[in-house]
Ligand SMILES: OC[C@H]1CNC[C@@H](O)[C@@H]1O[C@@H]1O[C@H](CO)[C@@H](O[C@@H]2O[C@H](CO)[C@@H](O)[C@H](O)[C@H]2O)[C@H](O)[C@H]1O
Ligand SMILES: [Ca+2]
């Protein structure tokens with residue numbers, strides 16, 4: 284049977300010498316395969332085995348010698364690389380993406396290369412419905428738009444702080460855009476995240492401790508608007524429960540992590556967290572809805588007990604205060620979905636509880652949470668076992684931001700292991716996730732801009748569309764397949780496609796091809812974690 288090279292799916296950045304190495308083909312029956320070293324000598328041979336659906340998988344983990352090989356299967360050949368540090372460059376780019384998203388600062392060509400731009404959105408924002416203005420520039424643009432939203436920012440910050448806490452050494456090799464960060468420079472993930480922490484602090488109302496939901500223009504500007512040309516008035520949208528709770532959690536987390544590196548910032552964050560927590564205990568759990576005159580992203584969320592759970596556990600970790608524990612207990616008893624999303628955040632709460640000083644927590648409750656964490660991973664492992672590409676995903680999980688759903692699940696395994704909760708499936712799930720993200724998927728698509736033999740070239744990302752640079756900003760994770768076809772171009776072009784193929788590399792496909800800070804943030808942790816487990 285002859286195969287087109289387009290039916291052979293590999294991790295397009297390569298494989299770590301000591302790691303698990305697998306490729307996939309679209310074929311119904313097993314096929315022999317050979318790996319040839321430069322010069323054509325066959326150095327490894329095997330036969331594929333059924334992976335589920337129309338897919339076969341070939342495993343060549345036993346081949347560890349670094350090199351560039353030709354994989355020959357079904358009469359076609361594709362290059363395969365095995366090398367130490369195969370993911371070092373992409374990790375660096377995934378982290379530098381946050382610097383490219385910086386708002387209010389000029390990105391010099393010395394750091395940003397051709398994607399340099401002037402300062403943007405430096406004007407103050409008007410508090411909706413009031414004459415008052417607030418200066419809340421800085422921080423990161425959320426995604427392909429220029430809005431800055433507290434709730435997803437909190438996830439992105441938490442992920443980068445957890446990445447630093449769990450895997451500091453792979454991240455130590457990254458190089459943020461130092462020229463745009465103040466001195467003293469911090470470990471890379473903390474250096475990058477500090478900008479968002481400082482911006483978040485500006486989103487808290489000094490009077491009440493409540494936190495504004497977002498700052499944006501009233502509507503999304505046209506796609507070909509450069510950052511520095513987006514001059515429409517900025518509006519600060521009302522304080523919300525979700526913003527205040529996720530802010531509280533992220534600030535409490537930052538207060539712990541930055542203490543040894545930037546004690547002044549840590550103490551500001553601790554104080555802000557306390558005031559936000561006090562607001563929560565007074566505030567009513569009202570979901571945020573966009574005001575009538577505002578048409579940018581809403582980040583609405585009707586279930587807010589998980590945000591209170593996350594805030595309470597993060598405050599417990601920061602303060603050890605038994606009053607926080609009293610609030611954590613009933614919330615931890617609820618059957619809230621253990622996720623790391625922007626709306627479902629309960630697993631951040633469980634992680635914070637398990638990272639709290641043992642003396643501040645109950646041993647039996649810790650044991651119960653470890654058990655719940657383990658069974659969550661068991662469920663993910665069962666999904667991965669049944670999935671042709673070994674992913675902890677069902678078809679219904681391929682939604683808007685499906686790459687984040689997948690990365691969050693891989694992140695769950697890695698953070699669990701960092702907390703001493705081991706699972707036999709961790710290494711395989713994490714490797715398969717990175718293989719999928721970097722090209723081993725039914726579209727042969729590498730979902731990170733600037734990387735792979737088939738990278739994302741046309742992301743829904745205003746700076747990349749508006750500039751006169753051919754290639755998009757590098758290191759951005761695209762949202763990925765979304766079987767719900769939620770934009771006009773996917774409805775027109777992708778009707779009936781299988782879930783994993785409901786993606787199009789087109790700038791107008793905001794529901795499959797946008798980028799977002801909270802899609803890159805789990806990718807930073809997962810790739811760093813894989814490097815930690817393999818060898819760099
Ligand atoms: O596209 C990324 C963001 C760009 N900035 C504006 C934001 O509003 C936008 O966020 C996305 O906004 C989408 C539309 O509100 C969100 O999509 C929703 O995501 C839900 C799952 O989180 C799905 O169940 C639901 O069908 C889908 O509409 C998605 O999560 C969320 O990441
Ligand atoms: Ca929620």
Ligand SMILES: [Zn+2]
Nearest residue numbers: 386387403404
């Ligand atoms: Zn800006």
